[in-house]
Amino acid sequence: xxxxxxxxxxxxxxxxxxxxxxxxxxxxxxxxxxxxxxxxxxxxxxxxxxxxxxxxxxxxxxxxxxxxxxxxxxxxxxxxxxxxxxxxxxxxxxxxxxxxxxxxxxxxxxxxxxxxxxxxxxxxxxxxxxxxxxxxxxxxxxxxxxxxxxxxxxxxxxxxxxxxxxxxxxxxxxxxxxxxxxxxxxxxxxxxxxxxxxxxxxxxxxxxxxxxxxxxxxxxxxxxxxxxxxxxxxxxxxxxxxxxxxxxxxxxxxxxxxxxxxxxxxxxxxxxxxxxxxxxxxxxxxxxxxxxxxxxxxxxxxxxxxxxxxxxxxxxxxxxxxxxxxxxxxxxxxxxxxxxxxxxxxxxxxxxxxxxxxxxxxxxxxxxxxxxxxxxxxxxxxxxxxxxxxxxxxxxxxxxxxxxxxxxxxxxxxxxxxxxxxxxxxxxxxxxxxxxxxxxxxxxxxxxxxxxxxxxxxxxxxxxxxxxxxxxxxxxxxxxxxxxxxxxxxxxxxxxxxxxxxxxxxxxxxxxxxxxxxxxxxxxxxxxxxxxxxxxxxxxxxxxxxxxxxxxxxxxxxxxxxxxxxxxxxxxxxxxxxxxxxxxxxxxxxxxxxxxxxxxxxxxxxxxxxxxxxxxxxxx
Amino acid sequence: xxxxxxxxxxxxxxxxxxxxxxxxxxxxxxxxxxxxxxxxxxxxxxxxxxxxxxxxxxxxxxxxxxxxxxxxxxxxxxx
Numbered sequence: 014x015x016x017x018x019x020x021x022x023x024x025x026x027x028x029x030x031x032x033x034x035x036x037x038x039x040x041x042x043x044x045x046x047x048x049x050x051x052x053x054x055x056x057x058x059x060x061x062x063x064x065x066x067x068x069x070x071x072x073x074x075x076x077x078x079x080x081x082x083x084x085x086x087x088x089x090x091x092x093x094x095x096x097x098x099x100x101x102x103x104x105x106x107x108x109x110x111x112x113x114x115x116x117x118x119x120x121x122x123x124x125x126x127x128x129x130x131x132x133x134x135x136x137x138x139x140x141x142x143x144x145x146x147x148x149x150x151x152x153x154x155x156x157x158x159x160x161x162x163x164x165x166x167x168x169x170x171x172x173x174x175x176x177x178x179x180x181x182x183x184x185x186x187x188x189x190x191x192x193x194x195x196x197x198x199x200x201x202x203x204x205x206x207x208x209x210x211x212x213x214x215x216x217x218x219x220x221x222x223x224x225x226x227x228x229x230x231x232x233x234x235x236x237x238x239x240x241x242x243x244x245x246x247x248x249x250x251x252x253x254x255x256x257x258x259x260x261x262x263x264x265x266x267x268x269x270x271x272x273x274x275x276x277x278x279x280x281x282x283x284x285x286x287x288x289x290x291x292x293x294x295x296x297x298x299x300x301x302x303x304x305x306x307x308x309x310x311x312x313x314x315x316x317x318x319x320x321x322x323x324x325x326x327x328x329x330x331x332x333x334x335x336x337x338x339x340x341x342x343x344x345x346x347x348x349x350x351x352x353x354x355x356x357x358x359x360x361x362x363x364x365x366x367x368x369x370x371x372x373x374x375x376x377x378x379x380x381x382x383x384x385x386x387x388x389x390x391x392x393x394x395x396x397x398x399x400x401x402x403x404x405x406x407x408x409x410x411x412x413x414x415x416x417x418x419x420x421x422x423x424x425x426x427x428x429x430x431x432x433x434x435x436x437x438x439x440x441x442x443x444x445x446x447x448x449x450x451x452x453x454x455x456x457x458x459x460x461x462x463x464x465x466x467x468x469x470x471x472x473x474x475x476x477x478x479x480x481x482x483x484x485x486x487x488x489x490x491x492x493x494x495x496x497x498x499x500x501x502x503x504x505x506x507x508x509x510x511x512x513x514x515x516x517x518x519x520x521x522x523x524x525x526x527x528x529x530x531x532x533x534x535x536x537x538x539x540x541x542x543x544x545x546x547x548x549x550x551x552x553x554x555x556x557x558x559x560x561x562x563x564x565x566x567x568x569x570x571x572x573x574x575x576x577x578x579x580x581x582x583x584x585x586x587x588x589x590x591x592x593x594x595x596x597x598x599x600x601x602x603x604x605x606x607x608x609x610x611x612x613x614x615x616x617x618x619x620x621x622x623x624x625x626x627x628x629x630x631x632x633x
Numbered sequence: 634x635x636x637x638x639x640x641x642x643x644x645x646x647x648x649x650x651x652x653x654x655x656x657x658x659x660x661x662x663x664x665x666x667x668x669x670x671x672x673x674x675x676x677x678x679x680x681x682x683x684x685x686x687x688x689x690x691x692x693x694x695x696x697x698x699x700x701x702x703x704x705x706x707x708x709x710x711x712x
Contacts, residue, residue, distance in 0.1 A: 081665045085662055120666065120667055227677070234677065332697065333681070333686065336699070443702055445697075447694060447697075448697060
């Protein structure tokens with residue numbers, strides 16, 4: 014049956030998880046949505062425009078992967094509702110492009126058959142055809158097309174022209190509804206898939222790829238060697254963040270100094286403008302910008318792990334520990350994303366089927382050490398922890414960083430355990446997680462991912478951090494002290510007075526008033542605390558203090574217990590407005606958000622208090 | 634026997650997936666994923682003590698399952 018197609022078409026990409034829908038979407042629309050090698054990367058609908066030629070363009074919808082239209086998790090429900098035309102504010106798509114992993118038709122064909130039963134115009138895109146050919150899989154696309162009554166095209170979403178056959182088919186604008194066959198029963202559908210595989214799919218040669226995967230799995234999924242390798246990977250990652258970044262960071266520091274001297278050269282020293290640029294912007298932003306290399310190294314590791322297909326294996330290895338703590342192995346991926354940033358981490362919980370598991374994961378995600386904490390941690394570690402080797406092998410600074418990450422993980426498990434214990438409902442939770450085939454990370458994708466992270470970081474530095482730094486500078490400058498005022502000018506300013514006032518609350522945990530001031534703008538985002546400290550110290554010191562690095566300065570001015578206490582504070586404190594906003598949106602509840610704020614600040618204060626009092630007692 | 638009783642490396646053929654309760658969503662999903670009569674399965678990995686969770690290959694796909702999920706799948710070992 015043929016249809017004449019009206020203008021302004023809406024097309025939905027649908028298919029099983031991890032078959033390359035988003036890679037295809039990026040190729041068609043020129044977007045840069047996140048892709049990786051595990052099920053559940055895309056958890057919400059994404060829209061983009063695909064320009065076929067000058068007068069013809071298509072509205073493409075990328076939907077979360079689903080195994081079936083009988084949805085079991087919030088992300089699958091989105092796909093079901095959009096396809097059924099029940100999604101709020103969204104018209105039903107006019108054409109379904111069913112994307113399938115050509116190397117795994119046995120699983121993916123069944124969902125395709127379920128989709129044909131919708132009676133909508135449809136095209137099938139056999140994706141990952143390059144891997145299928147490498148594995149010696151031959152697919153009779155014409156035979157498939159004849160049986161289903163719809164076009165079947167081959168695509169390779171990771172190649173530049175890999176979507177051309179699909180584009181050609183889309184631009185024909187001559188879409189067809191699949192031939193209806195009464196096979197609504199699940200068993201009948203499986204039977205039909207079996208028949209189709211026999212008729213249209215043949216294999217030549219050995220299953221080479223999957224045997225490599227089997228060997229890797231034997232090593233990586235083994236409870237002993239697997240856990241050992243996982244620990245080694247994470248450990249190496251944190252060591253590398255410290256040791257690889259050092260030369261790059263020195264380069265950035267001297268670069269910023271040179272720019273600073275160049276920019277401030279024509280301005281009279283002592284004027285308000287000079288102070289704003291030198292003490293406000295350069296002292297503030299420069300101190301944050303320095304951490305770009307460390308953040309990129311961390312992301313390099315995260316991207317490599319995501320692309321390789323290792324992440325779900327790690328989730329499998331940790332499932333038992335996490336289950337005992339009241340979480341699910343599936344929570345591993347959202348929690349690991351939270352090491353980058355809690356916001357995508359919390360959104361990734363949509364792939365968790367069980368609402369209780371999902372809630373617990375959302376509440377503990379802010380405890381994972383996000384990359385915004387890295388500037389705070391490394392500033393304090395570099396200033397207070399001696400640079401020495403432990404056991405001739407490990408860098409002590411790297412060890413402390415590892416310990417801080419570990420503290421976050423451990424407290425997340427404890428909090429989850431307590432929540433499980435408080436919960437009355439103890440019915441069953443399911444794991445049911447697909448382990449994808451291993452893949453060698455594509456250098457271009459990794460480079461693109463790193464570029465994106467660098468852009469996000471620089472945008473934050475130029476946006477929120479810049480704005481708050483200038484604001485803080487103003488609060489530290491005005492009202493300006495009268496000429497007969499004894500003491501530094503900052504004591505007379507709004508920020509100085511405010512800092513002195515609230516420092517009463519923070520005295521038991523060892524924070525001085527400069528830290529207290531820095532924590533206020535730091536509520537918006539954690540890195541701001543570093544830029545704010547830079548500004549506050551630059552404003553309150555003499556000129557030779559400004560020229561000193563912030564790290565050296567605080568190493569002279571703070572006691573070790575204060576530094577340790579601040580580290581403990583940042584393990585817990587929810588100093589990030591955006592995270593709180595996402596918690597509120599994802600749980601649709603102010604109460605849950607309020608609870609998260611309360612419990613995290615309470616833990617932060619208690620932990621800092623214990624660390625400060627204990628280390629003070631020990632050192633005296 | 635059920636899937637959780639298979640040793641590591643063990644192969645078998647699926648007989649059925651048994652509902653644990655009325656309208657068992659987990660059992661339904663297992664069937665959708667290919668655990669249907671006649672499907673051949675192989676245990677690729679098992680957890681530390683008690684073999685929980687485990688990794689099973691059905692068709693061309695690997696899944697991680699907890700013991701409670703694996704116990705729903707009735708199998709017979711291939712000769």
